[in-house]
Amino acid sequence: MAQSFKKIVIFGVGLIGGSFALALRKAHAVSEVVGFGRSAATLEQARQLGIIDRIGEDVACEVADADLVLLATPVGQMAELMARISPHLGAHTLVTDGGSTKGDVVAAARANMGGRISQFVPAHPIAGAEKSGAAAAMADLYVGKKVVLTPLPENSNESVARVRLAWEACDAVVSELTAEQHDAVFAAVSHLPHLLSFALVHDLAQRDDRDLLLSFAASGFRDFTRIAASSPEMWRDISLANREALLRELQAYIGELTMMSSALEAGDAARLEQIFRTARELRAGWAERQGQ
């Protein structure tokens, strides 16, 4: 791909921001990547790993001539960053994000970007890992993975197309949802599973015999709890940002557990097997379609 972006500025050069930079570099889609972060050591590590060319010093100056700014911090940090960058954005600078929730991020943009709102195209790559930080970044993280854009009515077609192009240059498959649809979907298939995994491991962590239990934990435990090793700060922000939809999913899940509990108490083998069979069929069909 010809160099589509001369300069990209990334706030939060961790797994998501760092992988975006590496993917665009690999595709020869960017000439210069400038990074801002919370810790000088992490940014220096990102520079040494070849993720960014330079560590940014002056926000106003760097965003003024950037083609694209990516916000890739925990979602709770984005409002303040939007307020900081907005007055200095160049007329043609686009801003996008990688946040896992969209309703709160869009609300933050509306509250903090004023007349620059049309320059913000919200996005969420549906790819990731339980690992954090620049060292976890991978050039192929987004290959074949979905990226959801939740464009605003204020965005021009050209702006949405430019942000789409950036993610397509990472070899991602881009689709569009409204922010509300997005948050409802990901409450069910991403946010609730993380909450459940954290809850299971947290419960074990309280027990006196946890070392004994963990010494016998094997692949079933590993598969269910991999995501409980994810960033607590990131998941705190996601859970609070999407708490209405997440609470709805949690209530439905508690209903399911109550039903299972009754079936167990009653020794209702047929009911249990029917639940497991329905779940297995849905899971197997999904895995086949995903090629997993």
Ligand SMILES: NC(=O)c1ccc[n+]([C@@H]2O[C@H](COP(=O)([O-])OP(=O)(O)OC[C@H]3O[C@@H](n4cnc5c(N)ncnc54)[C@H](O)[C@@H]3O)[C@@H](O)[C@H]2O)c1
């Ligand atoms: N990890 C995943 O699986 C995944 C997947 C899709 C989207 N996301 C979203 O992407 C975003 C980043 O997640 P990640 O996994 O890359 O996390 P990460 O911890 O690997 O990286 C985040 C980086 O942001 C930096 N940061 C925090 N506050 C900052 C601030 N105010 N200014 C500048 N830098 C700041 C941190 O120091 C860190 O380097 C989050 O919003 C998350 O919800 C994560």
Ligand SMILES: O=C(O)C(=O)C[C@]1(C(=O)O)C=C[C@@H](O)C=C1
């Ligand atoms: O693979 C993982 O570890 C993930 O948690 C990735 C995952 C998910 O699939 O739930 C997590 C959060 C995101 O916003 C997008 C993707």
